[in-house]
Amino acid sequence: MSDSSHPQPPIPGGVRIGTVEREQAAAALAEHFTAGRLDPDEFDARVRQAYLAKTVADLSPLFADLPDGRRFGADPQHVRRNSGRDAAVLRRLLFVVAVLAAVLWVAVVRVPPLVFLPIVWLVLARRYAGRRSCRAG
Numbered sequence: 001m002s003d004s005s006h007p008q009p010p011i012p013g014g015v016r017i018g019t020v021e022r023e024q025a026a027a028a029l030a031e032h033f034t035a036g037r038l039d040p041d042e043f044d045a046r047v048r049q050a051y052l053a054k055t056v057a058d059l060s061p062l063f064a065d066l067p068d069g070r071r072f073g074a075d076p077q078h079v080r081r082n083s084g085r086d087a088a089v090l091r092r093l094l095f096v097v098a099v100l101a102a103v104l105w106v107a108v109v110r111v112p113p114l115v116f117l118p119i120v121w122l123v124l125a126r127r128y129a130g131r132r133s134c135r136a137g
Contacts, residue, residue, distance in 0.1 A: 015056045023090060025050040025059050030093045032066050040104070 026047050033043040046062045053059050106113050 017053060017056055017059065021056075021059070022051050022053060024086070025053070025062065027090045027093045028068075029062065030097050034093075034096065037066055 029038065029043060029046050029050060032038050033040075038046065050059060050062055053062075102113075102116055105111065106116075
């Protein structure tokens with residue numbers, strides 16, 4: 001029986017992570033994918049594992065064979081916090097990944113690209129509305 005007055009020391013890598021860290025890991029994997037270090041199957045599998053990760057230790061193996069693998073090491077200080085610039089980079093990377101996924105889907109499923117027109121229209125309308133509200137203020 002354990003004594004609750006003497007808590008156990010935390011297990012290395014047992015630091016819990018949140019959505020921000022999972023998205024940062026996915027963005028870092030996207031960078032490696034666009035650099036050609038990962039093939040599409042490896043990229044998909046690693047991103048899936050990144051979003052299922054619960055602790056820093058769960059992210060470490062995803063980067064063990066990639067340059068700058070220390071970024072998601074067992075030390076919680078290596079997990080970067082999201083800033084405005086990081087969020088902009090993440091949005092751009094997610095856009096590139098979404099475009100690549102759409103192109104692959106059209107090529108593999110052989111669906112006409114016209115299916116994506118409503119999505120493109122919504123994205124452009126949102127972007128135009130955002131710029132217009134910035135000018136009005």
